[in-house]
Structure formats: structure tokens, C-alpha cells
Amino acid sequence: MSKRLNQLYLVLACLICFSIPLMPHAKALPNILSIAMLLILIINSQMQYKKIIKEPYFKALLLLLAYIVLHSFLKLSLLSDYSEILNVCHLISLVYIFHNVKTKKYLVNFFVLGVTTCSLITLYKILILRQDYENLILTGLVVEQIFSTQRLYLGFFLSISITLCLDKFFYSTKRSIRLFNLTLVTFFTFSVFIFSSRSSIIILLVVFLTVLLYKLQYFLKYKVYLIAFSCFLIAVVAVNLDTLEKRFLYSDDIQSKNLIVKAIEHEPRILIWKFSSQLFFENKRYFFGLGNENTEHLLQEKYKTMENKKRAGWFLERGFNTHSQFVDITLNYGLIGLILFTNFFIALFCEQRKNIFFYNLIVSLLIFTSLENVLNRQMGVYIIALIIIISTSFNKEATNE
Numbered sequence: 001m002s003k004r005l006n007q008l009y010l011v012l013a014c015l016i017c018f019s020i021p022l023m024p025h026a027k028a029l030p031n032i033l034s035i036a037m038l039l040i041l042i043i044n045s046q047m048q049y050k051k052i053i054k055e056p057y058f059k060a061l062l063l064l065l066a067y068i069v070l071h072s073f074l075k076l077s078l079l080s081d082y083s084e085i086l087n088v089c090h091l092i093s094l095v096y097i098f099h100n101v102k103t104k105k106y107l108v109n110f111f112v113l114g115v116t117t118c119s120l121i122t123l124y125k126i127l128i129l130r131q132d133y134e135n136l137i138l139t140g141l142v143v144e145q146i147f148s149t150q151r152l153y154l155g156f157f158l159s160i161s162i163t164l165c166l167d168k169f170f171y172s173t174k175r176s177i178r179l180f181n182l183t184l185v186t187f188f189t190f191s192v193f194i195f196s197s198r199s200s201i202i203i204l205l206v207v208f209l210t211v212l213l214y215k216l217q218y219f220l221k222y223k224v225y226l227i228a229f230s231c232f233l234i235a236v237v238a239v240n241l242d243t244l245e246k247r248f249l250y251s252d253d254i255q256s257k258n259l260i261v262k263a264i265e266h267e268p269r270i271l272i273w274k275f276s277s278q279l280f281f282e283n284k285r286y287f288f289g290l291g292n293e294n295t296e297h298l299l300q301e302k303y304k305t306m307e308n309k310k311r312a313g314w315f316l317e318r319g320f321n322t323h324s325q326f327v328d329i330t331l332n333y334g335l336i337g338l339i340l341f342t343n344f345f346i347a348l349f350c351e352q353r354k355n356i357f358f359y360n361l362i363v364s365l366l367i368f369t370s371l372e373n374v375l376n377r378q379m380g381v382y383i384i385a386l387i388i389i390i391s392t393s394f395n396k397e398a399t400n401e
């Protein structure tokens with residue numbers, strides 16, 4: 001590939017990474033850019049697949065795709081499973097496209113830039129456009145008006161950005177870069193707690209705890225960083241305590257005193273996973289699953305059996321899916337599908353032996369896919385592909401150095 005085409009290919013990849021957090025406003029743009037990148041590879045006869053085909057995680061993805069296609073073919077459900085097959089194909093193609101980017105550090109920079117832009121827009125709406133901060137982000141309508149990207153995904157993007165910036169902070173030799181990335185970590189952490197995304201706060205605590213344990217000697221040597229950051233966290237939590245209580249402790253519910261009872265009553269995932277487990281054991285299709293169409297239909301039928309008809313109507317109106325990629329694959333494709341999907345994560349973890357930060361990227365993805373059907377969303381497919389390439393490619397570069 002010529003130098004100019006290489007530069008164009010890199011620019012297109014950077015634009016995709018920048019647009020991932022802003023995808024709700026430009027859904028077609030990343031697809032157009034990725035198709036253009038694929039065409040560049042085809043036109044220049046750069047379809048070099050021998051390297052990536054040897055990667056364990058890539059083999060795991062191909063195996064998962066082959067099983068889903070075969071499963072759908074044998075069950076005569078290719079049309080109903082078309083979207084899931086297409087999403088896995090899309091993921092594989094994106095991994096291949098990003099793999100061919102020569103200077104991958106720019107992918108990280110532009111993704112972080114996109115997350116920063118999205119966060120600033122959201123903060124602007126919170127702090128400037130809305131004066132009533134106390135009740136700001138709890139009602140559904142207000143959330144949709146304020147968040148540029150769905151809160152769940154924006155929180156995850158922030159957690160990923162924090163991990164990437166921490167890696168640069170600890171391994172960069174330039175003081176200016178270290179200071180810049182420390183500033184970004186502080187801003188992203190502030191944003192996570194202000195936005196009150198529960199899953200991202202859990203991921204963030206896991207990331208900070210593992211980094212603290214792994215870099216304990218560093219923090220013992222430079223205690224000022226640890227003390228300053230701890231004070232900062234306490235201050236952010238104190239500022240947003242009411243919102244965090246409502247999000248985590250369901251403080252609006254004054255009738256129930258037991259937190260578990262409150263969680264069961266107010267957290268949709270608990271009921272969804274309960275119904276999903278009932279479907280799994282009632283239908284007894286343990287190894288091969290129910291298929292995508294049957295799962296959706298039977299889950300909707302389960303929602304109709306809820307005693308609280310108002311809540312049942314809300315579940316049916318929203319058309320809630322399983323809210324876990326692992327649960328979704330288990331119901332659709334059985335234990336065989338679950339084993340193949342788990343094998344993909346095992347392959348990724350086996351790649352991360354040297355760098356705690358890239359290991360944390362995979363842990364974050366694992367937690368997030370346990371709480372969300374990531375492969376059902378366009379943003380989800382793109383972020384999985386980006387995390388795969390960042391974690392595996394950078395880890396190998398660090399090992400080679």
C-alpha cells in the first residue's frame with residue numbers, strides 16, 4: 001500500500017474511533033468509513049489474513065460464527081437469526097480492518113478524544129441547560145434529553161478511557177504526557193460519578209483496585225498521588241451523594257427497608273434473568289438452545305405473567321432483551337454456544353500476561369457483556385473490535401520492546 005493510501009486508511013480508522021461515542025448522532029458514518037477501508041484493502045491487494053487467522057481470539061470468533069450459522073441452518077431460522085449472524089460477521093470484519101492499521105496508538109487517541117467530546121456535551125447539558133440538578137438524571141425522559149449517548153454506554157466508554165490513560169500515565173517517560181493523562185483520568189472519573197452509571201462505577205472500582213495492588217510499591221513511594229486521588233473520590237461522591245443513593249440504594253423507596261427487596265422490585269435485570277433461567281430449565285434445550293426468535297417470544301410471554309400489570313406493561317413496551325450477552329447466547333444457542341463465547345474471552349485473557357491495564361480492558365468488557373447484550377448494538381460491535389485490537393496489539397508491542 002502506498003504512503004498516501006496508508007495515511008488515508010489511518011485517517012478513516014481514526015474517524016471511526018472518534019465517532020464511536022457519538023454514534024447515536026451519526027449511525028451510518030462508521031459503517032461507510034469501514035466499507036471504504038475494506039475497499040482500500042481489496043483494491044491494493046492487501047487482504048493479508050495469514051497473520052490474524054493464527055490469533056487464538058480470531059479463531060474463537062470464527063468458530064462462534066460457524067456454530068451460529070450451522071445452528072440457524074439446521075433449525076431453518078437463518079432469516080430470524082440474520083441480525084445476530086450479521087453482527088458477528090461485522091465484528092470479525094472490523095477486527096480485521098483495525099488489525100491492518102499500522103500506527104494503532106492514534107486509534108486510542110481519537111477514541112479518547114471522542115469520549116471527551118461526548119462527556120463535555122453531556123456535562124454542558126447538565127450544568128448549563130438544566131438548573132434543577134438535584135432531580136436531574138433519574139427520570140427516563142430527562143436522561144434521554146441530556147445524555148448524548150446512552151448512559152450505560154457512555155459510562156463504559158469512560159471506564160475504558162480511564163484504563164487507557166492510566167497506561168499512558170505509568171509508562172510514558174515524558175512529564176507533560178503523564179500530567180495530561182492524569183488530568184484526563186481525573187476528568188473521566190468525575191464524569192463517571194456525575195453521570196451515575198452503575199456498571200461503569202463498578203468497573204471503575206475494579207480497575208482502581210487492581211491498579212492499586214499491581215502498582216502498590218509505586219503508590220507507597222508516591223503517597224501524595226494516592227491521598228490526593230482518594231480525597232478527590234470522596235469529594236465527588238459527596239457532591240453527588242443523593243443521586244448515587246437513588247441509583248444504588250433505591251432511596252426513593254421508603255416502604256421497603258431491605259436492600260435486596262428493593263433491588264428485586266426496582267432493578268429490571270433481576271426479573272429478566274429470573275425469567276431467562278425459567279425459560280432455560282422449562283424448555284430443556286440445554287445444549288442447542290431455543291433460537292433467537294423463540295427466546296424473544298417466550299420472554300415476552302413471561303413478562304405478561306407479572307403480578308404488577310403496570311410494570312408488566314412497561315417491560316412489554318420497552319421490549320427488554322436478556323440484558324446479558326452470556327444469558328442471550330445460552331438461551332439462543334445453548335451451552336455449546338456459551339462455551340464457544342466463553343472460549344473467546346479465555347483466548348483474550350491468555351494474550352494479556354504482561355500489562356495490567358490491557359488485562360483490565362478485557363475484565364471491563366467481560367463485566368459489561370455480563371450486563372448488556374453488546375452484540376445487539378452497533379456501538380457494542382465497534383467497541384468490542386477496538387478493545388480486541390488495542391489490548392492484543394499493544395500488549396505484543398510492549399512485549400517485543
